Structures are given as structure tokens and as C-alpha cells.
Amino acid sequence: SVNSKNGTPVLLRDLGTVTFGPDIREGVAEWQGEGEAVGGIIVMRTGENALNVINGIKARVAEIAPSLPSGVEIHAGYDRSGLISESIRTLQRDLLAECVIVSFVTIIFLFHFRWALIPILTLPVALLAAFIPMYFLHIGQVNEKQRRRILIDAAKQVGPALFFSLLVIVVSFLPVFLLEAQEGRMFRPLAWTKTLSVAFSSLLAITVVPALMLFFIRGRLRPEAKNPVSRITQALYLPIIRFALRHRWLTIAVNVVFLAVTIPLALRLGSQFMPPLFEGSSLYMPTSLPGIGITQATQLLQEQDRIIRSFPEVDSVFGVVGRSDSSTDNAPLDMYDTTVMLKPREHWSPVPGLSNTWTMPVENRLDMQLTGIKTPIGMKIQGRTVEGIQAVGARIEQLLSRLPEVRAVFAERVSQGFYLNIDVNRLEAARYGMTVEDVQRAVESGIGGENIAEHVEGRERYPINVRYQRDFRDTPEDLGRVLVATPSGAQVPLNSVARISFSRGPAMIRDEGGQLTGYVFIDLKTNDYGSFVNRANQALAREMKLPTGFSFQWSGEYEFQLRAKERLKLILPVVFLAIFMLLYLVFRSVGEALVLIFPTFYAISGGLLLQWLLGYNFSVAVWVGYIALFGIAVETGVVMVVYLHEALDRRIRSGNQLTEDEIEQAAIEGAVQRLRPKLMTVTAVLASLVPILWETGIGSDVMKPIAAPVVGGMITSTIHVLILVPVFFVMMKQRALREGKLRQGEELNKTDVEPVCDIGS
CATH class of the missing domain: 3.30.2090.10 (Multidrug efflux transporter AcrB TolC docking domain; DN and DC subdomains)
Structure with missing residues (x-):
């Protein structure tokens, strides 16, 4: 009843027709190209475990499946559990391989199983932290006193330097902690993991390792010369270091030429925000002409989904067009969104000479939420009128479509x-x-x-x-x-x-920063976004003049790339200064601190060379690899300088008159006699990272660009440390001797240790 008159109620049926009817449709969901379906999105609470939530949903769906009406089924249009599980399996596989490789390298270089157990057992830090065998420091008999003193003195010799070198690695990761927004959320967990593991390693290096040395290294200590690995490597290295010290300027010139040749490779490498991550699924988001009706949009959606489903690599297809029943979804009817779940790669049909490239759902959602652009790179045009923005967008679309890197470009048409x-x-x-x-x-x-x-x-x-x-x-x-x-x-x-x-x-007006805005979506054949933007800017500046009051800016992943680049440009110099100060605190010498900074430049050159050979663009992932490389390169140099000082100290303690030849011989002795621990460290790092370069599992797309600079840089920085660091060390000490600054006992304030026996590590 809507009213009454003279005691008679006025009903709705008296005023009109009462029928059941549909609400105004603003979107359609479709499954497998077979017909319309009802779709839903499950939103996870903040901080929950995504894999546990997905598994719980699957279990709940299985419970209610028998109670569904006949003909009604629930299918997962998009399931991220495969991406998570495969990424975890890839990481577990690589970690297991690295542990096995590091253990094997340690056993080969030490050539003694009990001795090799010391670094091998310190790998599981969490377990060793609970079982520190400090008790063994108080156990021994009279005939073990000399052995104990040798082991403790050896630990005291390298302990402080190793502690500071590990601290350098932690400091070198500060730029990763200071990254912002998406890049910070992606790599900050890696930095925390690295920092915490290095922190525990530093603690173990000065606590647990000496205890394990006293427990495992028993009996007669084997001289360095008795180790077959040492004999072979020293026989190969000795003539090289002698030649380098005899022809110092030639050695320096060759290394400078190498730097001059490799560093310019940076100008030939492209740039992008992040390497594309294969997620095991694809997202197809075409845009139709504006003004399309709901009937035509539904037909087009089903047709395209049916075609996609016909490919043998496709497992399922779930498509939507328009907006859902949600206030957060403002998609118009000309925007399509089809999620394609792919079968495992082993079931794909191979195409000789071609590689498969897909746009991934997670990447796309992040881009759209953070920038509004649904492609990895796009443009935002701002101006006074909607018509003017549309005209500028159409002109940009026409010009950019001529560039060879562009697969497709679409300037958003405001629905008329x-x-x-x-x-x-x-x-x-x-x-x-x-x-x-x-x-x-x-x-x-x-x-x-x-x-x-x-x-x-x-x-x-x-x-x-x-x-x-x-x-x-x-x-x-x-x-x-x-x-x-x-x-x-x-x-x-x-x-x-x-x-x-x-x-x-x-029908829709975009507004950003108080200005009318229009989007241009660009799909590229290349991942080198930085080089494309430079060429596109040149083409637009040459052939188009923007009307007064109109402007454009690049957006999408390129926007993140610029932000990360500016952040790193500000932070990296500060980090290098902090590393230099730490090195100065260890060696109390500006010259030696500078010598130990040089390996980072040679590390960069090697990283650039391998990066260029593998075809990786500069990205945040690559820079994280370089940041990790800086600390490792400095650490290797610190170990070398410690051994050079130790050899020179022995010459000083002998009481003989110190000469330039004595300094050179001391450098040869320190470099050659301690070659094995340096090579063992480098070989373990390289051997554990090289398998990542040919990894193909989910997640390896991000891991490989991180590992490539470390592998290439470790090779060149090790050559620099083994050859150039002794050369610079000898040149500095000989100059100090000529100037009267190197006197009896001067070196003792740096490494006040007199080894009784050479234990070879």
C-alpha cells in the first residue's frame, strides 16, 4: 500500500506492473569460452599466509561441493598457490645445491674431513647457536698446550679482520634497506635475511669457530706444503705473482686497460625496473572501441576466450568485461580482463627459435594499483580539456607506433x-x-x-x-x-x-593532481624501458609540439625505475664512504683502505662483462647483485692484506735489516702461502651461484640477474686481489721504507701474532 483514499488502500498493482527483472548490468563474467558464469574475488586479511589461506579455501570448497545444486560447480579462475609453491621449491632446490657445493669445495681445498667440518657445521647458524661447544676451551692435557696455542693464535690473527669484513658486507646492504615503495617491499626481506645471517656468522667467527677448531683439529698439524690442492695452486700462482711484482707498471697498465674496455659496457646495457617474473599464468587485457553495448561485449569476450582456450598450453580461461558489483572496480565495458592459467612448461608445444613471453597477473595488478597503467610502461597526458587530451593521445599513438620496439600502442579514448x-x-x-x-x-x-x-x-x-x-x-x-x-x-x-x-x-573523466588526465598504454617487444623512453622522447620532441597547457609524463614500471635510480644515486656514495671508514679503522692506513676499495671497481667490470654476455638489463635486481658483490669483494681483499701484514711481521721480527727485496719476498710469501683459504672462499661463492644461472624454475627470473654480477665480479675481483693488491702493498711499503716511515715493530700494532706452525687456513 502506498496510500489510501476514502478507506480504500492504493496498492502498487493499481499504479503499475509489478514484475521480476534484472538490475542494470555493468559487467559480465565468462568461463572457458563456454558461457556466462558468476565470479567472485577472495580478499585475504593483511599479514596472513597466502598459501595457508588458499589451501583453506580449497578445503572449504571441497566440503560444500556435494551440497551445491545440480549442474553448479566451483572452479578456481586464478590460483596463486602454484606460483608460491614452485618458487619455494626452486629456492629449496638451489639452497640444497649450494650447501652441497660449498661442503664439497671445502673438503677439496682443506683435504681433511674433520677440518672441513668446521665451516660446514657453521652453515646452520640456528642450530650451532644453541650448541656452542665452549666447554672444550677448558679441556686438554699437557701435550695439547702447544696445539691449543697455535689454534688460538691463528684464530686471533684472522678473527678481527674477518669480523670487520663481515661488517662491511652488512654496511654494503644499507642501500637495499633504504629502497622505497614496491622495490623496498620486494628486496628488504632479502637484505634482512642477508644481514641477520652475516651477523650470526660474525658472532660465530669469533666464538664458535675457535671452539670447533680446538675440538676437531687434533693430532699432528699438517703443513701447508702437504696439501695437494695447495701444492698445485701455489705452483701455478707463484710465477704469476713474481712476474707481476717484477713488472709492476705493466701489470697495472693491463688492469687499467681492462677497466677502460669493460666499464663502457654499462652504456650499451638497457635498463628496466625489474626482470619479468614468470608466474605460470597470463593476463590478457585488450581494450575495445568506446561505446560498445553489453550484448556485443559479452559476445566478444566469449569469442576471444574460446580462441585462447583452444591452445594446448592453456589449462583454463576466466574472462570478465566491465565492472563487478564492487565500489572499488570502475572498469568500463570496453575493458576486458582474461586470466589464463597455463599448464606446466613440460606440456608446452615447442616453437623452434622463439621464446614465450607473457604478461603476468601479479605484475599487472601491482602496476595498476600503484600507477593506474595496465602495461609495464605507459604515459599520462594532462591538460585543460578532455578533447585536447584525447587529440594529443591520438597523435602520440600515431608517432610511437612507428618505433620498432613497439608491439602495440593505444591512446585511451574517452567514451563519447x-x-x-x-x-x-x-x-x-x-x-x-x-x-x-x-x-x-x-x-x-x-x-x-x-x-x-x-x-x-x-x-x-x-x-x-x-x-x-x-x-x-x-x-x-x-x-x-x-x-x-x-x-x-x-x-x-x-x-x-x-x-x-x-x-x-x-562517460568517464580521469583526474590526477587536480588536472584532467588521459592514459596511453604501450606494449613493447623489449624489456629495455630506459632506452625506449629515450628514443621515444627524441621522436616526440622532433615531430610533435604540445599545445599550451598540455604535458605528458612516463608512468608504469618506468616510474618505479626512476625512483629507485635516484635513491641509489644518493645512497651508494655514502655507503662507499662508510666502507672506506671501516677499512681505515681496521688497518689505520688511508692507502691500504683505498687499495681495498679498488677491488669493487674490478668487481663491477667483471659483473658488467657477464651481464652483457647474458643480455641482462640494469634493474633493481641487478643492482642488488652488485651491492652484494661489493661486500664480498672487499672481504676477499681484507683477507689478503691481513696475510701480507702477517708475512711482513715475521720478517720484521727476524731482526734482520729490512730491505725492499725483503718486503717483496714477504709479499710473495704472504700471498702464496695463504692462497688456499682465499681460493676456497671464492670458489665456494662461484660454485654455489653458477647453478642459479641455468635454473629454469619459477622465481629464477629474478634470481639470475642477482647472481650474474656476483659471479662475473668475483672472478675479476679475485684476480685483482691476487695480483694487484700485493703489487700495491709492496709499492706502499717500499715507499714507506725509503721515507723512513717503516721501522722495526711498526707492523706489530696491526697483527701482533707469531704463528708457531702453519696450519694452512
Whole structure:
């Protein structure tokens, strides 16, 4: 009942027709190209474990499946558990391989199983932290005192330097901690993991390792010369270091030439924000011409999904067009979104000479949420009018489509729809005692429809919508005859208080930063976004002049890339200065600190060379690899300088007159006699990282660009440490001797240790 008159109720059926009907459709979901479906999105609470949530959902769906009506099934249109599980399996496989390789390298170089157990057992830091065998420091007999003193003195010799070198590695990772936004969220966990493991390693190096040495290294200590690995490597290295010290300037010149040749490779490498991560699924997001209807959009969606489903590599297809029943989804009917779940790679049909490249769902969602651009790279045009923005976008689309790197470019067309304008004549409305709001309320409820209540059936609720029948609102003339109630109860036609007309205009207006905005989506054949942007800017500057009041800016992943680049440019010099200060605190010498900074430049050259050979662009992942490389390169140099000082100390303690030849011989002795631990460290790092370079599992796309600079840089920095560091050390000490700055006992304040026996590590 809506009213009553003379005791008789006026019902809805007396005023119009009551029927069931659909709500206004703004989107469609489709499954496998077979027909429409109902889709839903599950939102996980912040901080929850995604894999546990997905497994719980699957278990719950399996529970309710028997109770579903006949013919109703629930399928996962997109399932991220495969991506998570495969990434974890890839990481577990690589970690296991690295542990086995490091253990094997340690056993080979030490050539003694019990001795090799010391570094092998320190790998599981969590376990060893609970079982530190400090008790063994207090156990021994009289005939073990000399052995104990040798082991403790050896640990004291390298302990402080190793502790500071590990501290250098921690400091070198500071740039990763200071990364912002998406790149920070991606790599900060890696930095925390690396820092915590190095922190525990530093603690173990000065606590647990000496204890394990006393426990495992028993019996007669084997001289370095008895180790076959040492004999072979020393025989190969000795003539090289002698030649380098004899021809110092030639050695330096060759290394400078190598730097001059490899460093410019950086100019030939491309740049991108992150290497593309294969997620095991694909996302297809085409855009149709504006103004398409719901029927045509549904047909087009089913047709494209049916074609995609026909490929043997495809497992399932779930497509949507338009917006869902959510206030957070504002997609128009010309925007399509098809999620394609792929079969495992071993079931793909090989195409000789081609590699498969896909746009991935996680990457796309991040890009759209952070920038609004659905492609990895795009443009945002800002200006005074929507029409002007659309014209500029069309011109940019025309120019960029000519570039060879562009696969497709689409400038967003603002949907030019028809609008029905009802302009209220305020003076005429006032004559009837009505306001603009009164007229608009009549238009809204009678023409547009108004939900006045809800119909309840069990737990289901349906809105009750009241509006004029189509016959009364089908043409402008019919709309003009719609009656509007006045405060006095009289009814006047709408055309007597308002002017009705049609016009065209945008169905959606974008606004960013207080300015009208339009998007240009660009799909590239290359991942080198930096080089493409440079060439595109040149082409646009040469062939197009923007109207006054209009501008454009690059967006998408390129926006993240610029932000990370500017951040690293600010932080890296500060980190290098901090590393230099730490080295100065260890060696109390500006010259030696500079010598130990040089390996980072040779590490960069080797990393650039391998990066160029493998075809990796500069990205945040690659720079994280270089950051890890800097600390390792400095650590290797620190170990070398410690041994050079130790050999020179022995010469000073002998009491003989120190000469330039004595300094050179001491350098040869320190470099050659301690070659094995340096090579063991480098070989373990290289051997554990090289398998990552040919890894093909999910997640390896990000791991390989991190590992490549470390592998290439470790090779060149090790050569520099083994050859150039002794050369610079000898040159500095000989100069100090000539100037009278190197005197008896001067070196003792740096490494005040007298080894009784050479234990070879």
C-alpha cells in the first residue's frame, strides 16, 4: 500500500506492473569460452599466509561441493598457490645445491674431513647457536698446550679482520634497506635475511669457530706444503705473482686497460625496473572501441576466450568485461580482463627459435594499483580539456607506433556517449512553488528509477525499484509529458519547468593532481624501458609540439625505475664512504683502505662483462647483485692484506735489516702461502651461484640477474686481489721504507701474532 483514499488502500498493482527483472548490468563474467558464469574475488586479511589461506579455501570448497545444486560447480579462475609453491621449491632446490657445493669445495681445498667440518657445521647458524661447544676451551692435557696455542693464535690473527669484513658486507646492504615503495617491499626481506645471517656468522667467527677448531683439529698439524690442492695452486700462482711484482707498471697498465674496455659496457646495457617474473599464468587485457553495448561485449569476450582456450598450453580461461558489483572496480565495458592459467612448461608445444613471453597477473595488478597503467610502461597526458587530451593521445599513438620496439600502442579514448540533459528553468519552477531539488527528485524516481525497499526471501534480498514504464520515457517528447507534483498537489508536465535536450560527452573523466588526465598504454617487444623512453622522447620532441597547457609524463614500471635510480644515486656514495671508514679503522692506513676499495671497481667490470654476455638489463635486481658483490669483494681483499701484514711481521721480527727485496719476498710469501683459504672462499661463492644461472624454475627470473654480477665480479675481483693488491702493498711499503716511515715493530700494532706452525687456513 502506498496510500489510501476514502478507506480504500492504493496498492502498487493499481499504479503499475509489478514484475521480476534484472538490475542494470555493468559487467559480465565468462568461463572457458563456454558461457556466462558468476565470479567472485577472495580478499585475504593483511599479514596472513597466502598459501595457508588458499589451501583453506580449497578445503572449504571441497566440503560444500556435494551440497551445491545440480549442474553448479566451483572452479578456481586464478590460483596463486602454484606460483608460491614452485618458487619455494626452486629456492629449496638451489639452497640444497649450494650447501652441497660449498661442503664439497671445502673438503677439496682443506683435504681433511674433520677440518672441513668446521665451516660446514657453521652453515646452520640456528642450530650451532644453541650448541656452542665452549666447554672444550677448558679441556686438554699437557701435550695439547702447544696445539691449543697455535689454534688460538691463528684464530686471533684472522678473527678481527674477518669480523670487520663481515661488517662491511652488512654496511654494503644499507642501500637495499633504504629502497622505497614496491622495490623496498620486494628486496628488504632479502637484505634482512642477508644481514641477520652475516651477523650470526660474525658472532660465530669469533666464538664458535675457535671452539670447533680446538675440538676437531687434533693430532699432528699438517703443513701447508702437504696439501695437494695447495701444492698445485701455489705452483701455478707463484710465477704469476713474481712476474707481476717484477713488472709492476705493466701489470697495472693491463688492469687499467681492462677497466677502460669493460666499464663502457654499462652504456650499451638497457635498463628496466625489474626482470619479468614468470608466474605460470597470463593476463590478457585488450581494450575495445568506446561505446560498445553489453550484448556485443559479452559476445566478444566469449569469442576471444574460446580462441585462447583452444591452445594446448592453456589449462583454463576466466574472462570478465566491465565492472563487478564492487565500489572499488570502475572498469568500463570496453575493458576486458582474461586470466589464463597455463599448464606446466613440460606440456608446452615447442616453437623452434622463439621464446614465450607473457604478461603476468601479479605484475599487472601491482602496476595498476600503484600507477593506474595496465602495461609495464605507459604515459599520462594532462591538460585543460578532455578533447585536447584525447587529440594529443591520438597523435602520440600515431608517432610511437612507428618505433620498432613497439608491439602495440593505444591512446585511451574517452567514451563519447549520449547524455540526456534536463535543464530546470528556475523561474518557471518557482511559479509553481517548486525548487530544483523537487524537479530532480521526480526525474530520478520516475525516469532513472529509485530503490524504495527490499524484498526478502529467506536469506536473499532483492531491491524494489520504482520507475515509469518504458512507454512513458522512450523519447524526449514522452519525457516532457512526465508529470511533476507541485506543493499544492497539482501535476504539471516536466517540459513546462525544464528544457530537455541531447548532448555528447565523456562517460568517464580521469583526474590526477587536480588536472584532467588521459592514459596511453604501450606494449613493447623489449624489456629495455630506459632506452625506449629515450628514443621515444627524441621522436616526440622532433615531430610533435604540445599545445599550451598540455604535458605528458612516463608512468608504469618506468616510474618505479626512476625512483629507485635516484635513491641509489644518493645512497651508494655514502655507503662507499662508510666502507672506506671501516677499512681505515681496521688497518689505520688511508692507502691500504683505498687499495681495498679498488677491488669493487674490478668487481663491477667483471659483473658488467657477464651481464652483457647474458643480455641482462640494469634493474633493481641487478643492482642488488652488485651491492652484494661489493661486500664480498672487499672481504676477499681484507683477507689478503691481513696475510701480507702477517708475512711482513715475521720478517720484521727476524731482526734482520729490512730491505725492499725483503718486503717483496714477504709479499710473495704472504700471498702464496695463504692462497688456499682465499681460493676456497671464492670458489665456494662461484660454485654455489653458477647453478642459479641455468635454473629454469619459477622465481629464477629474478634470481639470475642477482647472481650474474656476483659471479662475473668475483672472478675479476679475485684476480685483482691476487695480483694487484700485493703489487700495491709492496709499492706502499717500499715507499714507506725509503721515507723512513717503516721501522722495526711498526707492523706489530696491526697483527701482533707469531704463528708457531702453519696450519694452512
